[in-house]
Amino acid sequence: MTKRRTAEPYKIKAVEPLNILSHEERKQALEKAGYNTFLLDSQDVYIDLLTDSGTSAMSDQQWGSLMVGDEAYAGSKSWYRLQEAVREVYGYKYVLPTHQGRGAENLLSQLKVKDGDYVPGNMYFTTTRAHQELNGGTFVDVIIDEAHDPNAELDFKGNVDLNKLQNLIMEVGAERIPFVCLAVTVNMAGGQPVSMANMREVYELCQEHGIDVMYDATRCVENAYFIKEREPGYQNTPIKDxxxxxxxxxxxxxMSGKKDALVNIGGFLAMNDEELYTRSRELVVVYEGMPTYGGMAGRDMEAMAQGIYESVDDHYIEHRIQQVRYLGDQLIEAGIPMVRPIGGHAIFLDARAFLDHLDQDQFPAQALAAALYLDSGVRAMERGIVSAGRNKETGEHNKPKLEMVRLTIPRRVYTNNHMDVVADSVIELYQKRHQIKGLQMDYEPPTLRFFNARFSPKEVALLEN
Structure with missing residues (x-):
């Protein structure tokens, strides 16, 4: 029997008109932005796949929640609703709200990381590693080797290599490892999940050595979906369980609530240790605000609490993953080089294979993202040598094996027709890929350079019209 097609598990109540610029207008906008898609004005973008962070469409229930937000400076009712949602859905005892995920990363790194420490993780994330390094720590990648190969087909490509983790513990000593940072899913590997078995094994190993395991839980619901789909014994288990x-x-x-929690701003730091909670509560006042609002308004805490409950609806998360696959399957069929298997929140184009005529020092992922915008008005994100930054010892560019362009799908925002437009643009660019020129970096910020760096083409034009 042929599998029937499904539709979005929601209906549209409001629409936002999109601006479609001409090729010449896009060229001018790109030049003004220094060929950095982060610096484009949103009004100049047709389909915005820069990020899924804070770009979700909220439900009618979430919009209604905004109206009952309690904006009390201390003891907000909305805070208690958020706390209840986190405890019920995620299971942690203690919760502190922050303005977004990096606020929680800052608190955790200041409290746990000191000079000379090592923080192992299953591939780095930009802001997470930056906070660890700013507090004197050194990030150590302990992900399985296959995660660095875009063509490796594994169900759980985000898994930790237990031998790598064990060897690091033996080499530097458990006392110099404040925690393991376990991302579920792994953004920089292409939105790849971690298996339940691997989580369990990592936790057991760390317990043996007295090392904490702290999740980057930003896209944890997506990870749960992959477990349900791929790991034996979970096929009939609800996502929330x-x-x-x-x-x-x-x-x-x-937690960055701007992703799986379906809100436009907000995050939290959660834990089970009372002593760490007490220290965190003291520090949150310095950087975020009162422990009962952190960096959030009451209305945003209400919307996040509602979004947490909606995020674990099985129909919602199935559609979310399937829409990403809808785009990815078209690109695979057309022979587009990309990270496989398709991950949870985005399609990651393999820019090194796509633009195999460019050296990595010519910033192929940055060039491809710029060319995509120029071609169709679709905004994507570089995830390669620019995002990787420089080696703090040598000053040389870090050269990751994965040089990618991320096409990130916002939740509940676009239809599959939009995905068709994206697919057509990527496929046409691939057919004329050797016309895309490399870039040079004209301005380089010292930290998290990908946000504000500026570039220009090494030749007269980035892409022939």
Whole structure:
């Protein structure tokens, strides 16, 4: 029997008109932005796949929640609703709200990381590593080797290599490892998930050595979906139950509510250790605000609480993953080089293979993202040598094996027709890929350079019209 097609598990109540610029207008906008898609004005973008962070469409229930937000400076009712949602869905005892995920990363790194420490993780994330390094730590990648190969087909490509982790513990000593930072899913590997078995094994190994396990839980619901789909024994388990078991193999988490929690701003730091909570509560006042609002308004805490409950709806998350695959399957069929298998929140184009005529020092992922915007008005994000920054010892560019362009799908925002437009543009660019020129960096910020760096083409034009 042929599998029937499905539709979005929601209907549209409001629409926002999109601006479609001419090729010449896009060229001018790109030049003004220094060929950095982060610096484009949103009004100049047709389909915005820069990020899924804070770009979700909220439900009618979430919009209604905004109206009952309690904006009390202390003891907000909305805070208690958020706390209840986190405890019920994720299972942690203690919660502190922050303005977004990096606020939680800052608190955790200041409290746990000191000079000379090593923080192992399953591939780095930009802001997470920056906070660890600013507090004197050194990030150590302990992800399985296959995660660095865009063509390796594995169900759980985000898994930690237990031998790498064990060797690091033996080499530097458990006392110099404040925690393991376990991302579920792994953004920089292409949105790849971690298996439940691997989470359990990492937690057990760390317990043996007295090391905490802290999740980057930003896209944890997507990870739970992959477990349900791929790991034996979970096919008939509700997403909310898988999620609760996942968090049982951790000591706490940082969370950007702007992704899986379906809101436009906000995050939290959660944990089970009372002493760490007490220290965190004291520090949150310095950087975020009162422990009962952190960096959030009451209305945003209400919307996040509602979004947390909506995020674990099985129909919602199935559609979310399937829409990403809808785009990815078209690109695979056309022979587009990309990270496989298709991950949870985005399609990651393999820019090194796509633009195989460019050296990595010519910033191929940055060039491809710029060319995509120029071709169709679709905004994507570089995730390669620019995002990787420089080696703090040598000053040389870090050269990751993965040089990618991320096409990030916002939640509940676009239809599959929009995905068709994106696919057509990528496929046409691939057919004329050797016309795309490399870039040079004209301005380089010292930290997290990909946000504000500026570029220009090494030749007269980035792409022939």
């Amino acid at each position: 898988i999620l609760k078991e996942m968090f049982a193999y951790s000591d706490g988490c940082t």
